[in-house]
Amino acid sequence: MPKLAINGGEKVVTRALGKPWPIRDEREEQAVVxxxxxxAWWRGGYANxxxxxxxxxxxxxxxxxxxxYCVALTNGTQAIECALKAVGVEAGDEVLVPALTFVASATAIALVNAVPxxxxxxxETYNIDPEALEAAITERTRAAVIVHNGGYPCDMDRILEIAQRRGxxxxxxxxxxxxxxxxxQGVGALGSLGTFSFRMGKTLTCGEGGAVVTNxxxxxxxxxxxHHIGRISGRPFYEFHRVASNLRMTEFQGAILLSxxxxxxxxxxxxxxxxxYLAEGLKEIPGVDPIARDPRVTRWGFYYWNFHYRPEQFDGVPRDRFLExxxxxxxxxxxxxxxxxxxQNPLFRSMNFGRTGCPVKCPLYGKPxxxxxxxxxxxxxxxxxxxLSLPHPLFLGDTTADMDLILEAIRKVRANTDELKS
Ligand SMILES: Cc1ncc(COP(=O)(O)O)c(C=O)c1O
Structure with missing residues (x-):
């Protein structure tokens, strides 16, 4: 008789884990009403x-x-574009970005005419490797978009030291x-600027939204x-100083975000x-490890909780088989x-940058x-x-019962690896 559910055995988890997302009640309803x-449906509806x-x-x-400082705006992609413009990234500049992230971290770079x-x-962390970052800097590098992957902070000591030394x-x-x-210290204002997304699944959401923070x-x-069509604060409303878009957030979004x-x-x-609790439990299960937590990560406010599978400790069972x-x-x-x-997305693999090939074929850049x-x-x-990763709403249970179920399921797969090999 097979034991694993993938082979027709009983499942370990037969109820929903964590809490449904987003969590909301009459406070959000009242805020919108x-x-x-x-x-006053936009911030301009207020004298102050x-x-x-x-x-x-x-x-x-x-x-x-x-x-x-914080500027709230439309979404996390345009927040990156806005931050890159603020630090002076323009056509012909290179901007470094990690290979493992959401595509917007890189497309935002191309959207301001720079080369990712x-x-x-x-x-260990799935974050940008500081040594590789330094090695990739050239005379054309103006900035790096670093990503706290899954919310686990990058090694900011090392990255800021490199950034300062290399300008x-x-x-x-x-x-x-x-x-x-x-x-x-909260992430975001450790570097030049930080960007956030408030899209639906994020740990702070209003459906769609974003922010830029800085010191x-x-x-x-x-x-x-x-973010305000090139206006400058304190100057007349119909006076414009920069080529810029309208990235303003609505009052509906602001009200939900406050709640x-x-x-x-x-x-x-x-x-x-x-x-x-889950990380402690995993320490007892060979072949599935939590990220070895750096003591400088004083709070991990994660979107995804990333962890590791070691096929060599599972008799070579491929990760995808374990995952299934x-x-x-x-x-x-x-x-x-x-x-x-x-x-590896078609956008990059096929060099799909439109008729002119800019920004990567921009004459101001000039490198192949x-x-x-x-x-x-x-x-x-x-x-x-x-x-491997687990989504954040799974971790919102009031007790550790859900974590125990996850651990039990992993232990069960571990104990029946033979069934996966056959
Ligand atoms: C790492 C990362 N950067 C940027 C974004 C873009 O945010 P948005 O979807 O709000 O444009 C996302 C969205 O998932 C993301 O995961």
């Missing part, structure tokens, strides 16, 4: 924009991330990292201007508590935030680029054989 009734829902959210979110340069990752700007893509801290007043003013942000500190604590078996047991496990190394030849070996190996 209040905006509808106010008639700081009193708008969006203005109040910016203030609260900046404090939550230990940043001095892919950098390999560290096999490049650091944009922290914090789309997975609301609430994450490095040495007790630098000049960069904050530029980000404000680039959701009030819930975030407690949710982050619950996720961390459950994740630490665990999913069949009822655990919604995945392979990391967004799958394959992003340069062929992404079909790009290879980041660690990212490819991690993606194919090692990466």
């Amino acid at each position: 209040d905006v509808v009734r106010s008639g 924009a700081a009193e708008s829902q969006v203005g109040r959210f910016e203030d609260a979110f900046a404090r939550f991330q230990d940043a001095r 340069v892919f950098v390999d990752v560290d096999a 490049i700007a650091i944009v922290e893509d914090c789309a997975h990292a609301h609430g994450s801290q490095w040495r007790g 630098d007043a000049e960069l904050a003013e530029k980000a404000y201007s680039f 959701q942000l009030a819930r975030l500190p407690e949710q982050t604590e619950i996720r961390e508590r459950n994740a630490r 078996a665990l999913q069949a047991e009822g655990v919604p496990v995945g392979v990391g935030a967004h799958g394959q190394p992003i340069y 680029v062929d992404y079909s030849q790009t290879c980041c070996p660690t990212a490819e190996r991690v993606h194919q054989t090692q990466a």
Whole structure:
């Protein structure tokens, strides 16, 4: 009789784990109703924009991330574009980006006419490898978009030291990292600027939305201007200073975010508590390891909880076979935030940059680029054989009972590896 669910045995998990996302109640409903009734549906509806829902959210979110300034805007992709423009990235510049992330971390670079340069990752954290980052810097490198993959902070000591010495700007893509801290400081304003996404599945959401945070007043003013059609604060409304788009957030989004942000500190604590329990439990199961936590990661506010599979400790059973078996047991496990190394997407493999080929064929750049030849070996190996991840809503249970079920399912697959080999 087979024991594993993938072979027709009983499942370990027969109920939903964690909590349905997003968590909401009459507070969010009332917040939206209040905006509808106010008639002020954008921040410009207030004489003092700081009193708008969006203005109040910016203030609260900046404090939550230990940043001095925040500009709330349309989404996480345009937040990266806005941050890159603020640090002065233009046509002909190179911008470094890790191979393992969501494609927007790289397309945002091309959208500001710069050339994405892919950098390999560290096999323990799945974050950009600081040594590889330094090796990729050329005389054309203006900035790096570093990503706190799954919310686990990059080695900011090393990255900021390199950035300062080599004179490049650091944009922290914090789309997975609301609430994450490095040495007790929120991520986002550790580098030049940080960007966030508030899209539906994120740990802070209003359906769609984003933000840029920074500690630098000049960069904050530029980000404000680039999100506001080139206006400058304090100047007449119909006076424009930059080529810039309208990336403004609506008051409906601001109101929902204020309600959701009030819930975030407690949710982050619950996720961390459950994740630490799961990590402890995994230490007893050979072949499935948590990330070896760096003590400088003082809070891990994760979107995905990344961990590792070691096929060599599972009699060579491929990661994908293990994954299917665990999913069949009822655990919604995945392979990391967004799958394959992003340069393997058709956009890059086929060099699909339109009629002119810009920005990579821009005459202001002038170097040959062929992404079909790009290879980041660690990212490819991690993606194919090692990466595992669990989504954040799974960790919101009030007790550790859900973690026990996940551990039981992994133990069961481990104990019946023979069934996977046959
Ligand atoms: C790492 C990363 N960067 C940027 C983004 C883009 O955010 P948005 O979907 O809000 O445009 C995402 C979205 O999932 C992401 O995961």
